[in-house]
Amino acid sequence: MPPTRAVTVALDGYGAEQGFDVLAEGARLAAADPQIGIRVFGPRRALGLDGVDGIEVIDTTEWITNDEDPVQAVRAKKGASVVQAAADVAAERSAALVSPGSTGATMAAATFGLRRLQGVQRPALAVQLPAPRKTVLFLDVGANVNVRAQHLVQFGFLGAAFSAAVLGVAKPRVGLLTVGEESGKGREEVVEANRLLSEAPGIEFAGNVEGGDIPAATVDVVVTDGFTGNVTLKVMEGSARAIAGAIRAAARSNPLAAAGGLLLKPALGGLRRDFHPDTTGGAILLGLRGIAVVGHGSAGAEGIANAVRLAARCAEVDAVGRTAALLREGGASRSALAGAS
């Protein structure tokens, strides 16, 4: 790895559904930034990345498939690409981990390989949701199917820290997702989390938010459990796809509409880019002593590149160190976090 590159990212070379060529092209795009170096753990010959400036391939022939139990596979396969990439970050040869592959395997490899920040019980998976005016950070989208109140509180602090450190939001406002604005609305753990967050120092808690507040972007960070978050994320992605498909169908329905579609298309470009899954780079696992980004399995080269860029940016701004500091300063480790152990 050339020492001239400011940040080195460990990239899992397996798991891109569109194949090695697309993954390699994504790595090339990201490494075109002279600040970003990449160590790719994958099949040297298939990747064809030898000699590319800023890229080093660590020839790897073992990987974890979507069909395997993630935890068992990570424990059993020390040579698997995602496990090696996580070990690379733990050994500080790379500053962040990126995998386009199985979310479960990446979470397991990162959790075992990178360890949790002090006071954090449950790492959470966060995504930047496209909204017309601004990005909303949404977590947990799948790491924790069951949560207790204190976990939701931790997600609030983790999300606020990431929003401030990486997304540059000065005082991120955190909302708690539930079925009504009033503080008593929702499941028991949500009602309790509302109480804890209302009393917690160091966080701008905006109270309960409802489903409609996510696309309306009324807050900067939305906190929920990994079941609701995963369902919600996939509903939003699917709704955008369905509506885009319906608009395309409308534009094909008659010649006048087709002409209208052509005229409107350039102005819709920004919207299409905003809602494309490749745009935000992927989900970020928060709460560990290292950055891990899980790309969309179906990502194209630009999506892979954006995942690498997101991981590099997290490392550049020391997202982990600043998250740890905010957790301490915010009193999260004293009250809400410590109270949860």
Add this chain to the structure above:
Amino acid sequence: MPPTRAVTVALDGYGAEQGFDVLAEGARLAAADPQIGIRVFGPRRALGLDGVDGIEVIDTTEWITNDEDPVQAVRAKKGASVVQAAADVAAERSAALVSPGSTGATMAAATFGLRRLQGVQRPALAVQLPAPRKTVLFLDVGANVNVRAQHLVQFGFLGAAFSAAVLGVAKPRVGLLTVGEESGKGREEVVEANRLLSEAPGIEFAGNVEGGDIPAATVDVVVTDGFTGNVTLKVMEGSARAIAGAIRAAARSNPLAAAGGLLLKPALGGLRRDFHPDTTGGAILLGLRGIAVVGHGSAGAEGIANAVRLAARCAEVDAVGRTAALLREGGASRSALAGAS
């Protein structure tokens, strides 16, 4: 009430956010159908419906606001409009209840006033979700924030029965909403519900579905708990609003785009109608010995009329009787339902 009207609907005259004029106009629109009679429980003078063919006003001056605890308010206020309307259905003067007002108060009034079908532990709130190709029946969207596996199974039977009886789907396919297709994915109660539904006779269980399957309409009925369902519904409504707003903004961004928007608009009309909350008429409370439809509080006159028409249609096809029969025939009361008591 003229005896010539085939179906009589009890309409809560309070709770329409757009006021009495809009509610009255909605009642007029619905009563233009010579099959539908309406008994309106509301303020006679403000409604101005006296003498309208097919409409009878029962002068009512008490109502339940959104700020009150629904259960307490329904118990305390026997004269409240929604309580009277539910009592009208229980006394068989009306065949179905419609309220555009508080969902909580309507559910409470219906549950106390109409009682549950035999074997049903938890009534569920269902909505018809607009999808480009077909309607998906989605429940529970807010009646039960916490559920057990058996409740999810019941929701499956209630949804399938409604889909067959009212929506005319021959063999409705029922999906269970969770975080992965595999049967072991999701919370404990979801995994158990998957097992029970897989073994249940009399239902076309399609297995687990994910968030993206709702807008993609891969099944006819999607079952979930009232927390996830409420959040999901509001996210979908909000996403449609946000995308529509972004398209309007794009069409205003320059003259060519504006021309394109005008040309495309007629073809998009169907899509706009599909996604308008007024179109489907509202949420239906399933599992009771009577029909209750909760309209959108923000519904316009057409939305109110559609809620009344939906309730009338449910009564015409004897949705309650057919649901009870399907629950019995399907063996739900023998196995899944009885096992849950």
